[in-house]
Amino acid sequence: MPGSIGTPRDLTRRCLPALTVAALSLLAGRSFGFVYITSEHARWPGPAIPVVVQLGNSSRVLQDGSLSFNQSIENAMALWNQQIANAQFTWREEPRTRAASPNGTTTISFExxxxxxAFGRDTLAVTIVTNSGTRLIETDVMFNVKRWVFDSYFGPLESQSAEDLHRIGLHELGHSLGLDHPNEKNQAVLAIMNANVSNLDHLQADDVAGAQSLYGARADAPPVTKRGRLANISTRVRVGAGDDVLIGGFITRDGTKQVLIRALGPSLPLAGRLADPTLELHDANGAVIAANDNWKETQRQAIEATTIPPSSxxxxxxLATLPPGTFTAVVSGKGGMSGTALVEVYDLSPGTGRIANISTRGRVSTxxxxxxxxxxxxxxxSQRCIxxxxxxxxRPAVPxxxxxxxLELRNGNGVLMASNTGWRNAPNLNLGAYGLSAMTDAESAIGCRVVPGNYTVILKSPTNGSGIGLVEVYDVNP
Ligand SMILES: [Ca+2]
Ligand SMILES: [Ca+2]
Ligand SMILES: [Zn+2]
Known part of the structure; x- marks a missing residue:
C-alpha cells in the first residue's frame, strides 16, 4: 500500500544464533537459494529505480580509493546494474537535510x-521495503551511524572500527531490488544476501541469479568473477638523450587492442617542458613498428576521429591496433633536446583484450x-594491482x-592511499605468487585493490638520489 511502512530488512555484524526454520522453503530442491522479500515477488517496474544518495563525503581517505561514501554506494549500484536488464538504479546526489521517512522517495543515508x-543492537544497516502488490515503490536504505564507523574496502572483514559500506551496500541494494536473506529461509548458499556480513566482498552467483530472476539478465552481464581493468596510463618525466629517454611499456592480453599513444610536451602547463617530442612504438624484439614526430603529419584524420588529438x-x-604482446613507446626530444614530457596510452577498445601491465622508465630526480x-x-x-x-x-644494463x-599511491583527489620504502616492509604483498619477487631490498612495492577511478603513482629516491627509475603497475586480477 503506498505510504505504508514496509518490511524492514537488516544486516548484522555478528552471527545470529542458529535459526530454527519450521517451514520448508518454497524453493527447496532448486539449485539456487535466493529468496524474495515479498510474497508477491514484488519488483520495480523499471526502467529506472530512482534513488537519492545522501551519504556525502568521508572525513577520511576511504581504503579502496573511493573519494566519498556516495561514490562507494554508487559503485555498488553500478555492479547490480550491469547484471540486470529491465530496471536500473538511477541516482542523484543530495545533501541530507532531514531524516529518512516513508515519503515515496527512496533515499540512501546515514541515520x-x-x-x-531504534536500530537493533548489532544492526549495520536497514532497508525498508514498501510494495504495492507486485510493484516495489520505495526502499529507503539506512546505515546505522549511531553504532558503527564506516569505511569502504575489499577483502576480509576488518575490526569493528571499520565497517565496509560497499559490501553492506551491495546487500541492502539487493533488498531494494526485492531479494531477502537465503540463510533465513533454509537455504545454504554463498551469498551477499545472507543475513550476516562476512568476508564475501562481491556479488555471488546466487545473488545475481536472484536479481536476474526478477529483472532478466543483461546480454552483456559479466561473470561474477570479473574484475576491473587498467585503462589509460600516463607518465610524466624529464626526458633527455641516451638512457634518459622516456620509455612507456605495456602488455596486452586476451585479444586485439586498439590504442592511442600520445607524447606531449609543448601543451604541458609546466616550466621546462619538452618543446618538440618524438615518439616510436617498438615490439617485443625492439623493432620499430610505428614512428611519429608531429601528429598531423601521418594519421591526422584517424587521430582527430578519436576526439583526443594532442593540442600542439x-x-x-x-594510433595502433595491436595483437596480444609486449610493446614499448619511446619518447625523446627532437634533435637531442631535453625537457619534461608526458607519455599516454589510451585504451580505445575496452570490449576486447586487456592491458595487463604498464610501466615507465625514465630519469628520476628530486x-x-x-x-x-x-x-x-x-x-x-574493482582492480587488484601490484x-x-x-x-x-x-644495473648493470643501466649504469x-x-x-x-x-613509491606513493594517490587517489584522484591527490590524497595519499599507500606508500612504501623497501618492499619487505609492505603489508599484504605476495610478490612471489606473481613471479615479481626479483627485487633488491632498496626497491619498493605496493599491493592494492581499488575502485574505478584515477590514480597517481610517484616514484622517487628516499635518499634524494637521481638516476633512471622504472615504475610498473601489474593487473593481478584473477
Ligand atoms: Ca523515503
Ligand atoms: Ca614533434
Ligand atoms: Zn539484509
Whole structure:
C-alpha cells in the first residue's frame, strides 16, 4: 500500500544464533537459494529505480580509493546494474537535510534510527521495503551511524572500527531490488544476501541469479568473477638523450587492442617542458613498428576521429591496433633536446583484450622531476594491482639507475592511499605468487585493490638520489 511502512530488512555484524526454520522453503530442491522479500515477488517496474544518495563525503581517505561514501554506494549500484536488464538504479546526489521517512522517495543515508525507532543492537544497516502488490515503490536504505564507523574496502572483514559500506551496500541494494536473506529461509548458499556480513566482498552467483530472476539478465552481464581493468596510463618525466629517454611499456592480453599513444610536451602547463617530442612504438624484439614526430603529419584524420588529438602540432601520436604482446613507446626530444614530457596510452577498445601491465622508465630526480605515473581503472568492478618501483635491479644494463626507490599511491583527489620504502616492509604483498619477487631490498612495492577511478603513482629516491627509475603497475586480477 503506498505510504505504508514496509518490511524492514537488516544486516548484522555478528552471527545470529542458529535459526530454527519450521517451514520448508518454497524453493527447496532448486539449485539456487535466493529468496524474495515479498510474497508477491514484488519488483520495480523499471526502467529506472530512482534513488537519492545522501551519504556525502568521508572525513577520511576511504581504503579502496573511493573519494566519498556516495561514490562507494554508487559503485555498488553500478555492479547490480550491469547484471540486470529491465530496471536500473538511477541516482542523484543530495545533501541530507532531514531524516529518512516513508515519503515515496527512496533515499540512501546515514541515520541514527529507523523512521524514529531504534536500530537493533548489532544492526549495520536497514532497508525498508514498501510494495504495492507486485510493484516495489520505495526502499529507503539506512546505515546505522549511531553504532558503527564506516569505511569502504575489499577483502576480509576488518575490526569493528571499520565497517565496509560497499559490501553492506551491495546487500541492502539487493533488498531494494526485492531479494531477502537465503540463510533465513533454509537455504545454504554463498551469498551477499545472507543475513550476516562476512568476508564475501562481491556479488555471488546466487545473488545475481536472484536479481536476474526478477529483472532478466543483461546480454552483456559479466561473470561474477570479473574484475576491473587498467585503462589509460600516463607518465610524466624529464626526458633527455641516451638512457634518459622516456620509455612507456605495456602488455596486452586476451585479444586485439586498439590504442592511442600520445607524447606531449609543448601543451604541458609546466616550466621546462619538452618543446618538440618524438615518439616510436617498438615490439617485443625492439623493432620499430610505428614512428611519429608531429601528429598531423601521418594519421591526422584517424587521430582527430578519436576526439583526443594532442593540442600542439609539435606533439606526437600513434594510433595502433595491436595483437596480444609486449610493446614499448619511446619518447625523446627532437634533435637531442631535453625537457619534461608526458607519455599516454589510451585504451580505445575496452570490449576486447586487456592491458595487463604498464610501466615507465625514465630519469628520476628530486622536486618537480620525480616520476609521476597515472593510471585509470575502468569499472564498475574493482582492480587488484601490484605496483613496483625499480632502480638497482636495472644495473648493470643501466649504469645510471637509481640506488633506491620509494613509491606513493594517490587517489584522484591527490590524497595519499599507500606508500612504501623497501618492499619487505609492505603489508599484504605476495610478490612471489606473481613471479615479481626479483627485487633488491632498496626497491619498493605496493599491493592494492581499488575502485574505478584515477590514480597517481610517484616514484622517487628516499635518499634524494637521481638516476633512471622504472615504475610498473601489474593487473593481478584473477
Ligand atoms: Ca523515503
Ligand atoms: Ca614533434
Ligand atoms: Zn539484509
Amino acid at each position: 541514527a534510527n529507523v523512521y524514529g525507532d 602540432d609539435f606533439e606526437a601520436a600513434i 622536486g618537480n622531476d620525480v616520476m609521476i605515473g597515472g593510471f585509470i581503472v575502468a569499472g564498475p568492478e 605496483i613496483r618501483g625499480m632502480g638497482p635491479s636495472l 645510471t639507475a637509481l640506488f633506491d626507490t620509494s
